[in-house]
Amino acid sequence: MVTFQGDQPTVTVEASGLLAGAPHGQHFHIGAQGVCPPASADENGDGIISTVEGQPFYGSIGTSLTTTGDTGADSALAVERFPTAEGGSFAYERTFTVDPSVVDAFEAGTAVLVVHGIDPGNSGAYDGEAMSDLDPELRLEATAPAACGTFTASQMGQMPAGGAETGAGGTAGIEQEAAIGVGAAALAGAAAAGAVAYRRRQAIDQA
Numbered sequence: 001m002v003t004f005q006g007d008q009p010t011v012t013v014e015a016s017g018l019l020a021g022a023p024h025g026q027h028f029h030i031g032a033q034g035v036c037p038p039a040s041a042d043e044n045g046d047g048i049i050s051t052v053e054g055q056p057f058y059g060s061i062g063t064s065l066t067t068t069g070d071t072g073a074d075s076a077l078a079v080e081r082f083p084t085a086e087g088g089s090f091a092y093e094r095t096f097t098v099d100p101s102v103v104d105a106f107e108a109g110t111a112v113l114v115v116h117g118i119d120p121g122n123s124g125a126y127d128g129e130a131m132s133d134l135d136p137e138l139r140l141e142a143t144a145p146a147a148c149g150t151f152t153a154s155q156m157g158q159m160p161a162g163g164a165e166t167g168a169g170g171t172a173g174i175e176q177e178a179a180i181g182v183g184a185a186a187l188a189g190a191a192a193a194g195a196v197a198y199r200r201r202q203a204i205d206q207a
């Protein structure tokens, strides 16, 4: 959930079903279609939608949802300042100031939340051979999107249509995207387990 006061959002993320004990980058992506990538975004056919392959859909990084310090695009890969999913889940809350371009994206409906870091082989680590298309020093598994969600605006204090429930209804499509993100091999198991589910909705104080 993202609640804006001017250019200061308070952001809460509840994520589960992630690779345990590993850091998970998370960002507001902006400046594109404001949607999550379909399966066809996997241009190289490796079964994983990489961050770059998803960019025509969700855009580039506008905000890095770090736990401390800078939250700009420059912190996109600040692995040590992103939440670690102890037990496979994390809860995040932070209030900070964003660039005007991020406020604009929320108002235009083109801001997208992306949480990164997958383990399609269930090895328990980011240890796949393929390297990231963002940073050749990082594994593809560490930077590939695990989950993606768009935002629904609502008045303060009101639940958006479809709510922020996980596992059914309005988020079913999102979870499917997440399952696709973790690769074909993990698709069945991930879907059965509920895969990655998190709340994401937007509240705009229009008072």
Ligand SMILES: [Cu+2]
Pocket (backbone or CB within 6 Å): 025, 026, 027, 028, 029, 051, 061, 114, 115, 116
């Ligand atoms: Cu991202």
